[in-house]
Amino acid sequence: MGGVIDERDARLLLTQWCEAGDAAVGLRVRERGPGAVVEEILAGVSPLPDSAGAGGRVRPGTSLGDAMTRWIEPARATAERIGARYVVPGDPEWPTQLQDLRDRSPWGLWVAGAGNLRLLALRSISVVGARSATAYGESIARELAAHLAESGWLTVSGGAFGIDAAAHRGAIAAAGTTACVLAGGIDVPYPRSHADLLARIRETGVLVSEAPLGGAAMRHRFLTRNRLIAALSRGTVLVEAAVRSGGRSTVREAREINRVVMAFPGPVTSPMSAGCHVVIRDEGVHLVTSPREVLALVEGRLAPRDEGHSAVEDDLDWRQRRVLDAVPVRRVAPLSSIASLSGLGMTEAMAALGMLDALGLVARKGDGWVRART
C-alpha cells in the first residue's frame, strides 16, 4: 500500500481520527510521514487514540477505499458546504511559524474566511484572558485590538466570552482583521451565542481549527488549542486572568516557543488580575500598560538583526527566499530577469513576488520589482 495515499488525505484522516497535539503520534508522523502512519492504522499495526470527530472509530483492516468513503468524502462535502479549506504543510497558506511547535505541530488546519492565514499570522498578536473578565479587562482588550488593527496587525484569540470576544470585536470595530482559533470543529460554532461574531470574523479574517469536523469543544481541546493561538502569533498578551486559568496555559505555550509574552497589570484587589501579576512576577512575562508598548516589544523582537536580516524572512520558503535574493536592492528588475535569476518559472516567481510584496519585502515599480526599504 506504500505511497498510495496522498499526503493531504493522510493528514486529513489523522485530523479526523486522532486528537491533536499528541507528541508521540507527531513524532511518528515526522519520522515516517503521514501516509505511512495512516497505513499502519488502517492495517491495525499501530493503535490509535479514540477519536471524537465525525465518522466514528477506525476498525483494523479498514481499506483505504473505505476510509475515503467514510472520512475523506464527507469531510470534503462538509468543507464545500461551509466554505472551509484544509491546509497542510507545504500549502501557500500554511503558517510556517507553526514549525516552532515541532512534534506538537497540527496534522493540518481547517481554515475558513477571507483572510490568508499565513500572511495574517506573520503580523499577528494574540490577545487572551478570562471568560469572566471585568469591564477593565474588556476595555483593555478592545482598545488593544483596535490599535493592532490600525497598525496593520492581526488579533488572534479564541472566540470565548470575556477577553477573547472583546479582542475580536475591538479588531472588527476598527475595520481590522482578526483570527479565531476554535477548540472544536470549524463547523461547530462555540460558544453557540457567538455564532454571529464568528460569522463576522470570517468576513475579513479567518476561523482556524485543528479539530475534526463536527468535533465538540471539549475541555482538553482548549488546552491543546492554546498552543496554536501562541504559535500563530508573534506575541501573546494576557489581559486578565485568575490565578488558575486557561490564559496562563497560552502564556506557557508562548514562552515555550520563545514568543514575546506580555501581561497587563490591574488592581491588586481584582482576582481577574491576579494571574497576570503572577506571570509577570514569576514567569518573566513583560508588564505592559498600553497597546504601544505591546507593539514596541513585538516589533523590537522582529527588528532586523545585525546581519541585516529580519525574522519575517525566516518564514520564507526556499522559492520565496531565492526570488528575494534575485530582486535588486537599488534598481528595478523585470519579472523575467527575476525568474531566470532565481531559476524558477514565471508563474512561480510571480507567486513568490506576490507574497514578498505582501510582507513588505519587495515593491512593484512600473513593470518591475525592487527591494523595499526597511
Added chain:
Amino acid sequence: MGGVIDERDARLLLTQWCEAGDAAVGLRVRERGPGAVVEEILAGVSPLPDSAGAGGRVRPGTSLGDAMTRWIEPARATAERIGARYVVPGDPEWPTQLQDLRDRSPWGLWVAGAGNLRLLALRSISVVGARSATAYGESIARELAAHLAESGWLTVSGGAFGIDAAAHRGAIAAAGTTACVLAGGIDVPYPRSHADLLARIRETGVLVSEAPLGGAAMRHRFLTRNRLIAALSRGTVLVEAAVRSGGRSTVREAREINRVVMAFPGPVTSPMSAGCHVVIRDEGVHLVTSPREVLALVEGRLAPRDEGHSAVEDDLDWRQRRVLDAVPVRRVAPLSSIASLSGLGMTEAMAALGMLDALGLVARKGDGWVRART
C-alpha cells in the same frame, strides 16, 4: 585647637550649618573626623555651603566658644523643650544600617519619640508614594502598614499627604509603631495640618530628621531625606506614584544600597500607578500584590545564609558581636562567664545582651543566657 571640640558637638554644628547628603563634606568628615572639619570651618580654611538652619551663617574666625553659644546651646535648649535627642554614630540608638550610605550618611540625627530608632529600624519597611494618591493606593498603604504592625515590623514613611499619611495611620490604627522621617527640622511639623498625626507618631514610634532645628522643609531636602527613608528600612514599597514623582527617588536610593525594593501594580488607566509599572518593568523592582508578599520578600533576604549567619548580625557592633560569640548555643551561661569570655565589663556585656535579646538572637533562661534558635 585640635581635639578640643567634642565629636557630638562637632556633628551637631555640621547638622546646624550645612545641608545633609553632601558627599564631598561627608568624605572630609570620614577622612579627617567631624572635629577637624568644624575647626577648619571656624578658622575659615574651608568654605561651607549656605545653611538654612537656625543660628545663621558661620563667619570665618568665629571661636569655638562663640559657636557653642550661638548654635550648640540654643539647640540643646530647643531639644530639651521639645523632647528631642541628637543621635550620632556610636550611640546605642544610632542605626548602624546607615553605614550603607557611606559618604552620604548623615552627620547626626534628631530623634523624638518613645521608640528606639536603632531597634525599630532593624525590622522596618518603608511605605512611600504619591501625595495625590487614590483611594485604591491609600487603602493598600493602610492595610500594608497594619499588617506590618501586626507582624512586629515598623512602618517608615515621610509624613506627607496621600500614601505616607495612610501608611502612618494604618500602623497606628493597628497599634503598631511607625517612624516619620521629616525633610525639615524635627521641630517644624510639615505639612502643618499633619501636626496631630506627627504627635501621634511620637507617642509610640519616632520622628527623625537630619535637618537643622528650625530648618524649613525645602524641596531639595525631600530628595536627600528619601535616602534616609530607604536606609532606615530593610525594604521599600512604592504604593502609588506618577511617572515623575518623589517616590521614585526613594526607590532609586533603596536600590542603590541594595535594599529589597517593591511596588504595587494598579490599573493601567490610573496615572498614579504608572510610576509603579515603570519601576517594575524597567528598574527590576519586585511586583507585590499583598502585605504577605512584602514580608516574604524582606524576610527572605534577611533569612540565615549558608554560613548560618543572618543579615541582622551584620548590624551588630564589635561589642555585641563578641558577646554573641560568647553565648553558648546549647547550654545556658551566666552573665559573668559571658562577660569574661567576651573580654568586656559586666555592664557593657549586659547592655549588649539586652540588644541581642531585643533582636531575637539570644534568650534569657533563668539566671543566664543561651543562643536563640533561628
